[in-house]
Amino acid sequence: MATLRITDEGSVVDSQPKGEEISLAQWREGARPEAGRFSLSIPNTEDIDGLAEIVARFDGVILEFPHFTDGRAYSQARTLRERLRFKGEVKARGAVLCDQALFMARAGFDALEIGDGDPAGFIRALAAYSVFYQPAADATAPARVLRGAKREAA
Amino acid sequence: MYRYDEFDETLVRERVAEFRGQVARRLSGELSEEAFKPLRLMNGLYLQLHAYMLRVAIPYGTLSSRQMRRLAHIASVYDKGYGHFTTRQNIQYNWPALIDVPDILDELADVEMHAIQTSGNCIRNITSDPFAGAIAGEIDDPRVWSELIRQWSSLHPEFSFLPRKFKIAVTASAEDRAAIKVHDIGLRIRKGADGERGFEVMVGGGLGRTPYIAETIREFLPERHLLSYLEAVMRIYNRLGRRDNKYKARVKILVAEDAAEFRRMVEDEWARSDKDSLDAPLDEIRRIRRHFTPPKFDRLAAESEAFDAARAARPEFDRWVKTNVLPHRQRGYAIVLISLKPIGKPPGDISARQMDAVADLAERYSFDEIRATHEQNLCLPHVRKDDLFAVWRTLDAAELATPNIGLVSDIIACPGLDYCDLANARSIPIAERIAERFADPEEAADIGELKVKISGCINACGHHHVGHIGILGVDKKGEEFYQIMLGGSGGADASLGVITGRGFSSSEIVDAVERLIRIYKANRDDGERFLDAYRRLGPETFKEALYGDAAHH
Amino acid sequence: MKAITANRLYDGVVLYVGPNGGFVERFEQAALFDEAAANAELEVVLTRDTAIASAYVIEADASGPIGREALRESIRRYGPTIRKDLGKQSEAANERL
Incomplete structure (x- = not known):
């Protein structure tokens, strides 16, 4: 699956999976990450707040968009980044369209499974x-902060 | 008024460019209609019966003359010479071509306007009291907070794909002119115990298929925490709002299931949130507030001799003053309501020529300010009493001086089946015929305050649940029928109307309304409004008037 | 009988499938189909034509739309009932067509 990885230096596409994947259901049945890189895939119906100790044992988290109008994973991603301070890769899977990128x-995603979507469009x-206008989970400063900085400079 | 700075301007221009690209992708066939539809809806573009419809945001109903002239220009150049003001203080164009919409958006951006989030499952245009900054008794200017919320909610990365649309209304008066209790979130600015300013937060109001009055989930929220608290409400809704059934997807369903539990979850989410980062810095609130400093009012006498003389000399002017002019907080000034309900015409419609006339009046007499009301009228918020006669003459010449604000012919009606793809029945012809039946201004004045609200389908854009008389158009085997609801109110005494019984055909409905009014007049106490008489007398009296003895069998 | 109606993509104008398979702007020029033929033709239209925003089958006879959706389709055919100067019913539109 072609994945767009968003980094400070720009975005690149690669099709190499980064390590292995364990679903939350598998975790609950006893599966555990071993040596190497592991990602945890979480359904969008889960309350991320309750998963802090589990996600801390993974290198990445995969969140789902069953349909692009289903925006629950945006809240999950922000919670992961802003409250759980998750530093690993957060990847979007499912209905990932360029207009939502x-x-x-x-919201905190730094990898998007774009399938056969046009990377240039993304x-x-x-x-x-x-x-x-608003603070979120990325590094951009919202307008209100830039306005304050501009006033101070003046 | 709020004026854009470079940041606001850039964002709106970037939105136009993005939408221009999306339209181009659709026209080239790269995007299917299925993929394009949610994108166009997020920018207020619907496909209706005859054409597209573009809904333009008028944040909290506030317009400058320059903006109104641009709306007129767009109506003339890109549409069929008119626009339609809605119950959400927005304006709709009924005939734009898809290929022109990016250019229309650029024209709007030139005057600091846009169509962002006027549709779609996101936070919609923020609505507020149309008399903000003009009416006496406000605790604060609700526009300051409406603008803060407008910016925070625009292109919000977390809350743009909610289970359903989300409407927020703000007011700062005891009297509710923004129908806040039938919004997803209603914010009432109030003073706390120690004089501190804050918000009463109401959640879960709404009309549509299952109407609810909002529940207060927080009696007092200190004003500095507004945005972090809104984030908490939105996050709980985004997580838990139903997505399997669009008729159960609004936040009102979550709140109605268990308001205490909803409140607990919001408070818990809020307690854990990073308020320092989410709440707006004080200097940003101060910056926005500076845009709403009161205009430089003249020091005037409370009474105006010229005004009093004109009232005495011209009965038509006097009648208009009684219905369409309200007291202003500033001595010597008045608030003027411009009725967009001429007898026998579509409610809320206004021609480009009339828009220009209103713009000229606002520029000359009202510090360049115009407001759109949720009752589909316009308002000049700051007019000197000395100028009222001149304003009335100009309005009268432009066919904008119908003296019927708050009266039986000041009807809210959705576009209905004459335009709307969702409608089951027509609304506008019913509104026109009721207004014609009570066209005599003496009779209408005698009937007094009476809010008639008509929707052409269950989605309730015409607010029929909160009409003193609400009318809902339904389709019965291909024929239009109209159900009557009584006893609703969208004000501070908000209540939901109760359905009376079987519906009426198109040819019966106006007579039915007349029977209701007759029974009210026969039974009212001195000075008692229709709504109060209904509440006192109870539904049976009115049902009997509608159905005769049949109501008892 | 059935007809097939659509809205044109670039301006939303109401269209009907005409006798030679192309679109026409007036109901008077629309082709009538039996149910099976209408559904087959709709499939063709939906797969072939990207220049429309929507298309669907309506009940109709030579006089116009009939059945449950007759009022709605009649309003689409002519224009708003409360503004006879607008839509296909207006003189200006008739001259153009």
């Missing part, structure tokens, strides 16, 4: 905005 990046969409 920037929302995903701002990269364009990720750069569609230079101004954001």
Whole structure:
């Protein structure tokens, strides 16, 4: 599956899986990460707050978009980043369309399974905005912070 | 008024560019209609019966003359010479071509306007009191907080794909002119025990298939925590709102199931949230507040001789003053309501020529300010009493001086089956015929305050549940029928109307309304409104008037 | 009988499938089908034509749309009942067509 990885230096596509994957259901049946890289895939109906100790044992988390209008994984991603301080890769899977890519990046995703989507379209969409009104899980400063900085500079 | 800075301007221009790209991808065939539909809806573009419909946001109903002129220009150049003001303080164009919409959006961006989030399952246009900054008794200016919420909610990365649409309304008065209790979130600015300012937070109101009055989940929220608290409400809703059935997806369903549990979850989420990061810095709130400093009012006498003389000399002017002019907080000024309900015409419609006339009046007489009300009228918020006669003459010449605000012909009606793809029955012809039946202004004044609200389908865009008389159009085997609901109110005394019984055909419905009004007039106490008489007398009296003895069998 | 109606993609205008399979703007020029033929033709239209925003089958006879959706389809055919100056019913539109 082609994956777009969003980094500070830009976005790149690769099709190599990064390590192994364990689903939350498998974890609950006793599966555990062993040596090497492991990601945990979590259904979008789970309350992430309750999974802090589990996700801490993984290198990555995979969150699901069963349909692109189902936005529950945005809340999960922000909770992972902002409250659980998860530093590993957070990957979006399922209905991942370029028109939602920037929302995903701002919510804390840094990898998108784009399937046969056009990488150039995704990269364009990720750069569609230079101004954001609200703080989120990414590193961009919202307009209100930039306004304050501008006032101080003046 | 709020004015864009470079950041606001850039964001809106980038949104236009993004949408232009999406339209191009659709026209080239790269995007299917299925993929494009949610994208166009997020920018207020619907496909209706005859054409597309573009809904333009008017944040908390506030417009400048320049903006109104641009709306007129768009109506003339890209549409069929008119627009339609909605119950959400927005304006809709009924005939734009898809290929023109990006250009229309650029025209709007030129005057600091947009169509962002006027549809779709996201946080919609923030609505508020149309008299903000003009009416006496406000605890604060609700526009400051409405603008703060507007910015926070625009293109929010977490809350753009909610289970369903989400509407937030703000008011700062005891009297509720924004129908906050029938919104997903209603915010009432109030003073706390120690004089501190904050919000009463109400959640879970709404109309549609299952109407509810909102529950107060927090009596007092300190104002500095507004955004972090809204984030907590939205996150609980995004996580737990139903997605399997669109009629059960609004937050009202979650709240109605267990309001105490909903409140507990929100409070728990909020307790754990990073308020320092989420709440707006004080200097940002101060920056926004500076845009809403009161205009430079003249120091005037409370009374105006010219005004009093004109009232005495011109009975039509006097009648209009009685219904369409309200007291202002500033001595010597008044609030003017412009009725968009001329007798026998579609409620809320306004021609480009009329828009220009309103813009001219606002520029000359109202500090360049216009408001749209949720009752589909317009307002000039700051007019000197000395100027009222001149304003009335101009409005009258533009056919904008119908003296019927709050009266039986000031009807809220959705576009209905004449335009809307979702409608089951027509609304506008019913509104026109009721208004014609009570066209005599003496009679309408005698009937007094009476809110008639008409929807052409269960989605309730015409707010029929909160009409003193609510009318719901339904389809019965291909024929239009109209159900009557009585006793609803969208005000501070909010209540939901109760259905009376069997529906009426299109040819029966106006007579039925007349019977209700006759029984009210026969039974009312001195000065008692229709709604109060209904509440006192109970439904049976009115049912009997509608159905005769049949109501008892 | 059935007809097939659509809205044109670039401006939303109401269309009907005409006798030669192409689209026409007036119901008077629309082709009538029996049910099976209408459904087959709709499939063709939906797979072939990207220049429409929606398409579906309606009940109709030579006089116009009939059945349960007759009022709705009649409003689409002519224009809003409360603005006779707008839509296909208006003189300006008739001259253009």
